[in-house]
Amino acid sequence: MTKEILLLVDGSSYLYRAFHAMPDLRNPQGEPTGAIYGMINMLRQARQKMPTTHIACVFDAKGPTFRDEWYPQYKANRSSMPEDLVKQIEPIHAVVKALGWPVIMVPNVEADDVIGTLAKRASEMDWTTIISTGDKDLAQLVNEKVTLINTMTNEKLDINGVTAKFGIPPELIVDYLTITGDTVDNVPGVPKAGPKTAVKWLTEYGNLDHLIEKSIEIKGVVGENLRQSIPWLATARKLLTVKLDCELDEHLLDLSELEAKHENHDELRALFVKYGFKTWLKEYHLTQDIQSVVSTQDSNAGTNDNSDTNNAQQPQMVVGDTKSANYECVVSADRLEFWCEKIQAAPITCFDTETTGLEPMVSELVGISLATEIGSACYIPLAHTTSEDQLNREMVLERLKPWLEGDQYKKVGQNLKFDLHILLNHGIHLRGIEHDTLLESYVFESHKPHDMDTMSLRHLGINTIKFEDVCGKGVKQITFDQVMLEQASRYAAEDADITLRLHESFSPIIQNDPKLKFVYESIEMPTMRVLAIMERNGILIDAEKLAAQSQTVGKKLLELETEIYNLAGQRFNIQSPKQIGEILFTLQKLPVVKKTPGGAPSTDEEVLLKLSEDYPLPARILDYRSLAKLQSTYIEKLPRMLNQKTHRLHTNYAQAVAATGRLASNEPNLQNIPIRTEEGRKIREAFIAKPGCKLMSADYSQIELRIMAHFAEDKNLLEAFANGLDIHRATAAEIFNVQLDQVTSEQRRFAKVINFGLIYGMSAFGLAGNLGIERSAAQSYIDTYFGRYPGVAKYMADTRALAKEKGYVETFFGRRLWLAEIQSTNAMRRQGAERAAINAPMQGTAADLIKLSMIKVQEWLESESLQTKLLLQVHDELVLEVPEAEINFVKENLDRIMTTVASLKVPLEVGIGIGDNWEEAH
Template identity: 60%
Template sequence: MSDSPKTLLLVDGSSYLYRAYHALPDLRNGEGLPTGAIYGMINMLRKLRNDYPAEYSACVFDAKGKTFRDDLYPAYKEHRPSMPEDLARQIEPIHEAVRALGWPIVVVDGVEADDVIGTLSRQAMEQGVRTVVSTGDKDLAQLVNEHVTLVNTMSGEVLDPPGVLAKFGVPPERIIDYLSLIGDAVDNVPGVPKVGPKTAVKWLAEHGSLDGVMAAASGIKGVVGENLRNTLEWLPMARRLVTVKTDCDLSKSVADFHALRETGEDKEQLVAFFQRYGFKTWLREATGESLPDARAQARARAATSAPAQGGLFDAPAPSAGDGAPPADDAAPTEIRYETVTTPGMLEDWLRRIESAPLVAIDTETTSLDPMQAQLVGISLSAAPGEACYIPVAHRGPDVAGLPEHGQLSREFVLERMRAWLEDASRPKLGQNLKYDIHVFANHGIKLRGVAHDTMLQSYVLASHRNHGMDSLAERLLSLKTITYEEVCGKGASQIGFDQIDLARATEYAAEDADVTLRLHRRMFPQVEAAAGLRRVYEEIEMPVSVVLQKVERNGVLIDAERLAAQSAELGQRMLALEQSAYEAAGQPFNLGSPKQIGEILFNQMKLPVVKKTASGAPSTDEEVLQKLAEDYPLPKLLLDYRGLSKLKSTYTDKLPKMVNPRTGRVHTSYGQATAVTGRLASTEPNLQNIPVRTDEGRRIREAFIAEPGSVIVSADYSQIELRIMAHISGDENLLRAFANGEDIHRATAAEIFGVERDAVSSEQRRYAKVINFGLIYGMSAFGLASNLGIERDAARHYIDRYFMRYPGVAHYMEETRQTAREQGYVETVFGRRLWLPDINGGSGPRRQAAERAAINAPMQGTAADLIKLSMIAVQDWLERDGLQTRQIMQVHDELVLEVPEHELELVKARLPELMCTVAELRVPLVAEVGSGANWEEAH
């Protein structure tokens, strides 16, 4: 028989309710009831029970109504917003699920959950029973001792006494003093103004306790000392408010912890619960049933001319948007896919889509290049489970045997569909519709009425997830779709879609349209439910998608001869660098071989090894070479060679080959659902990575030109992320500097170095610029020291001075980290959610990277929103006023336009005005405009 102590396992249910609600998407069951928090709680409780077996357990929730703290301090929790309605609707189901899982529920009137947990922990400790508390609430760290441990199932964090000290900088017995000094913004308990964790830890280390800090208040200098003295009368009250009680009367709800004996799950109740709320995976586990093969079921049903086709996330379908009836979580009971091969069948489908409130449309083509792709077929779906495929350019062996000419001609189909395709009043839905707009444009059709895009809905809901249709279908519909490779093959043996037999083509293509419609019915209600997400989707992502298609189609002229000359020059310089590298190494070698470079640098020349690869070999990556180049010539030569080689292969050699023979221009593709921050990505070619800090990179921009009679105009937001930081943080000094139109780096230098603005040296301004931009990217003292080439202590001093002069920024950073940890995401000014999957988990470095991203993402994301809003506003103006000016590129915070000379003055005057009025921030937006014969001259 084991002598190990028994365990009491307590769950801070009130803490986890909110975290589960915010951490998961807006999941709903077939009746439209929210289920995300329920899902999160069940997951957490099951994991906790597996990880921490216990003889006693309970889930503790706050009771409604006031507690003693409200009587002590009427403003207690005054600023806390009311519980979201969707979460409130999940409380009763959560209680039901918790009981079915075998957890006793403890709710004590007039007593907060923290105090119930504190009291039960004390009771258990007095009887030799250890306690494990599952929570995300820092206040409960004060309970930790050799008998009480905190665990956080969402982050994997375990806090014993050493863990508390490591995390907070003070031992558990000083957490109350620590919280009294810094305050608790969540509960509206003020601390000492401008005193954060660092100062609190320092004071408690120096003076031992809160009483010691208060006794020494007269000798503490500076603004914080004055703030402390002004807060002395309040601190005893703060201490009472943050102290968790351990002597509450719980007798009306639970006699003592012995009443909380572990019970098993009630399988019958769980089965009924999982059925009611649509948790299919758990239901199958509970009943032992397997999921039917949806594809096999679908193929068993016949369609007019083709086999039928139908179809991990426990997320039942919500109600559909656009007036459609509520979506059923199960796959449609009947799958009917048709191959349209006669005029009569086409007319039937035209009547169907003309009367439908929303139609999913998809194209099959000859190429992934949107400017080159030719139409092979069109698929449509107006109701779940019903879709058609209209082949127009197949050349498979089965085509000739069909009635009439085997398939309707492309010209006939497009002319019959033109009126519907170009009707802006007929709402259309697709998956990455920007591509389909290009395809129809290749055939002289202007696709209008673009209402919804499931790729963008997924992107707005969870930018960090995979937005491909196959992935979405599996995750949201529990449906394994047919992949392109399954139809056309892979690699060298892959054939074109136009060679696929019509039955198989219909099976694949009609499924795409059907699934797109079903995904919309699942996701759009979630977008609608959050005002910020709806705004981002409807006012930014959908309209800018149409604008991006026009920008891509406009393309940009390239001076191929200039690039050829530059390529030759780069080749000559690379040869010279190669010879210099041979001389430095004492032998010829392959400058593109990491193995040979490693052999020469580390085995022959005995240079210090900076870091190693995963296999244990010395690394020769760019970071290593940059470090070695500070002291040795060969690494510097290798870096220069690599830089020129990349420019030559990526741009000067490649760009002329990418000119579209039909338009004479280069047409990049803008990835709208790529970067988690909302930034656009540019591919084939990537116009965003052309280096601008080197002469060679800037010369490449000289090859981006305007057609005769026009010029290039560039408009660039000035210091946009710093302005957004000022707006979000509300720091008075930053706001004042921008409002007065000051040089922000000079103003920062004056603050940090304690000099008048006129006395700031160029070196001081350079330091301030690095600090300004570095801190918003989460740069540490080590990073700043490396960047500036100074000692780490000096870098730390500069950072401390910065936060002293800009306290609003420090407050924003700390508050943002906490918010990100609590809800799993941060938001832009416009409501875009930027998810941070590693903020409460992952390794230490990954979690730290997520914390840095939490600080910077709102600024990057807001900047992305602003430039997209600018593109929309500019395009609206150009089209409304009938101008010939064209937007041709978007790069970072810059818009590039091709402007006829007779419109130049108008555009240069109107463009910055539009860009600076798309949103109103607490600081003025500034856009700088330039013009020239090429991009470099204009920039």
């Protein structure tokens, strides 16, 4: 066998992966560097894992390719490359060359075609070729001498691998793609023919040509679609076939220039200094005279103090894996005792649970994993149904209970709120929770995903074992208690090990930044505990009231249905966008407002709202949609969601979702119950207090406007709030130049829209649409507003400038809100980021305030040993269940706590209501 091995890296695939996998890294000058950093990591890994004699990194060249000439719509639906990635393309090319990789780009030719041509030439020279890519289309190149490897998933596709993955051999991949189409490249296939259909057809008929010849045999709609698609399929196959005979320079075709070269340390030194990669300077032993160079760059960064600290504070990405880690399955009493002594002596232990499901209130414990040091962890199986030896669950929990409930034993985990619930299901109160990597990531980089698998890849360079790897997918997925112990132990112990590694990566950053430390330690960590209490408390639901409402709404839906059919002149599926489109635009000839990506007239909510201004049918369809969604999502569903043991509704609060810090609730989502409609308010009437109690609602009044007044420090605005004026009436008086007592209801309505519109960055165009006035009139109102409130105008301008300088804005408490598109050359994206920059500090500060209030209220309830319970948090509102004997005491102190939780330049105001149900209290 030949010794020559050619490694071809799909550089275009790599750079997108690197960009999306890494945090928003910046060098001292504020330039984005995350993709550069990730690219270096990936190419180093490739050379370490796949030692070869010849290498090349192939990128797409700028400009159109020959496929665009064949089919102008080719890749037409792809969004443009993110601006921050565009800025890193040339630096990536430079660093790839410095790492010893030949960089190949051929004008008018895609990277795939260059890779295909080089692979074919290597095969002709009897070389072995490895293609490193995540692009499934390149599976068509696989043969005895060509293999695909996806370094992100460790997936290897040789001939058998392709057949196992797709159900067909490599030589049929092009036919397969032609049938299914390629949505990424905007190449249509046969409508309704997915992968299973494609494999079935190709298996039965041998190839696409034979399938076309026998297409008359294919029955049903999909057969008709196939026959109608035949004129197009030749073009589709041509577009999807990788070209193997591209015109390349002769020195490339004989592969002589692709011999693996050594890294150029002089060039790497300059690049690492320029992009602030200080860790790699040390790792490469390139630190001679570096500190002075870096210091000079830092001093040249002007007032951009974030750019350097932002880069310096990134977690060091340690490339590696867990294959050499020491993971143990604990199935004996003596090994359990060994681990008990180990965790009792450890300064901190990573703790994780494996369960029968993901519902925190009902799932049961299957096993526990522990890690006290990196690279060493154990899994204690407790309730697997695999007939393998394992310890008794009750015995183990009894032995671990003093440690689990001991405040002195410090614990770290990933989303420990879930584990807290699972242990409560078994009568154990988890204490000593010191850190949570979910929240560490959320505080540090709220705009990134926070699941353990993604964070591991992003910050540790480790591709973890996934839940689907051990339990399967879809209908064939098993529960974790059915997993064999060897496989379960590797997965579960790795979870604990990886979580501990992530904590050690995040913790120094947060501890060394006072603002992040406050948000993490004083807001997010205590909030997690309060949310667990609220979720556990749950709330009562009046199922009979909802049943009665269901009948009323059902009757109204039938009436709307009849009205819609009469307006349309025929029956049709009201829930079908396609059929609605045919009725509105084909039969009734209504004007097309906008089109879908596929070119069909859109029937989304925005379109129907616009058409409703002039036509009754779209308005009735919207009414029907809204009511039907209310019926299915809440009225019918809520009674089915009651816990069988507590007979209460227990929502789940997602703490690390919204970048602004806002909480989200799910199962059910209580944030989205509409309160502007009668039906929505009736749903709230079904949320009730238990006998002998009332529901109490405490809602911050106009909180975001007050926060804007604080940030803007506008004299007129501050005075209005300080004097307790109706802020919308006060604004109307300023804008319309009338006395307060002369403001009309219509003027107040205008002022309210302007007040709230401006804090969301609304333009004159948006304001005009909301008020139903001319754009020039809307602009005049905005100009008058800023003339009366110059502090607000200055705040907005300063915030936009600061956001562009730092790449983020902050809340009053220091929560960092990242704005990825703030430097974009795309005007719409940049303006969207500027609007977010203005609003995010207000939304985020409001989120911080309600969280601090929850923490303080719960602490006070416990300190007073009250029976009152905190039940819900929705937007800026807290809902409590209060025994009648405690109502006055709680109301008085609730107002005090919430209005004094922070000191702003304006007074905080809380509206408190009391009632038998949520609607009455609110």
